[in-house]
Amino acid sequence: MTIRVFIDGAVGTTGLEIRERLSDRTGIEQVILADTDRKDRAKREDALNSVDFVILCLPDDAAREAVAMIRNEHVRVIDASTAYRTEPDWTYGFAELEPGQMSAIAESARVSNPGCYPTGFLALVRPLIRSGIVPHDYPLSVNAVSGYSGGGKSMISEFEDRDAAEFTDTAYRSYALSLAHKHVPEMQKHARLEHPPIFMPSVARTYRGMLVEVPLPLHAFTRRPSIEAVENALRDAYKDSPLVRVLPAEMGSVSIEADAGTDRLSLRVFGNPERGQARLVATLDNLGKGAAGAAVQNLNIMAGLDPVAGLIV
């Protein structure tokens, strides 16, 4: 059986990555609009209603507009934008997040692909909250650094095009300093936290890759969990996953490139038992498990294929 797939936004940063991952897959036929037609409303509407699966790689407003254009009840949608990630009638497309999530994705017609930063954050904290190691009302914070492709075509031009009005030669900068980043509601909802985490993102002069960190003062928790208990909870949560792995915390440093160019998500638990402190670190590719890899994984699951087919494991 062949499935027909239309990527709306196929020449954007995420769309192109998905297109590449699907290009040599047998059993998957892509509907591709000519460059002159890719923003033509009527052509998009035709394509959106003529396939089995639509993958939206658009800004939020354009994604909402595309969803409203779909009239064919047969069409199933994966949206890479932020538009539907906290909507109750959409399925959150993080297959490893909860037991049963992969089945929910398999049966769903509307799947929202997780944000890149929430992917790292949720992978680190959700098993700890589920098992009671971290209380639901704990005021978590999350520090993260992304490669500049995380900001799409406009940020790529900001970092690479010396002729662009907004060109920057900075090596590293913090942003979202008003503490209102669009990923915070998604992190709070899917971690099942009572309070929004304090989110401290930054961007570095490297194209792709991501480091997401959560500090945990274990001595302050009622159950005073050990560093081993934290690591074991993560190992147990991801023991069957080919993409999410818990690595030994034996190296003295972790680089933003650790999982760049792959669809993996690696978790490490560093800590100091005397001080009762832990530092959880996730590495991923913002364009891999943080976007395109997750979208292809969700497509595989929804279509009943091998979940990691076409992925860089």
Ligand SMILES: NC(=O)C1=CN([C@@H]2O[C@H](COP(=O)(O)OP(=O)(O)OC[C@H]3O[C@@H](n4cnc5c(N)ncnc54)[C@H](OP(=O)(O)O)[C@@H]3O)[C@@H](O)[C@H]2O)C=CC1
């Ligand atoms: N980059 C990343 O690491 C991640 C991105 N995402 C999300 O994925 C989505 C796409 O992001 P990204 O690929 O980075 O963004 P880009 O800006 O690189 O690409 C967006 C694409 O959408 C096209 N587009 C915009 N409006 C329309 C429209 N009305 N009709 C048809 N095409 C349109 C753009 O066209 P044109 O080329 O003419 O500008 C562009 O090609 C966003 O919602 C983003 O938040 C999610 C996770 C990570």
Ligand SMILES: CC(=O)N[C@@H](CCC(=O)OP(=O)(O)O)C(=O)O
């Ligand atoms: C470096 C950078 O700017 N990153 C983007 C987030 C990446 C992204 O694409 O966000 P979504 O996953 O929600 O689409 C930002 O902070 O807005």
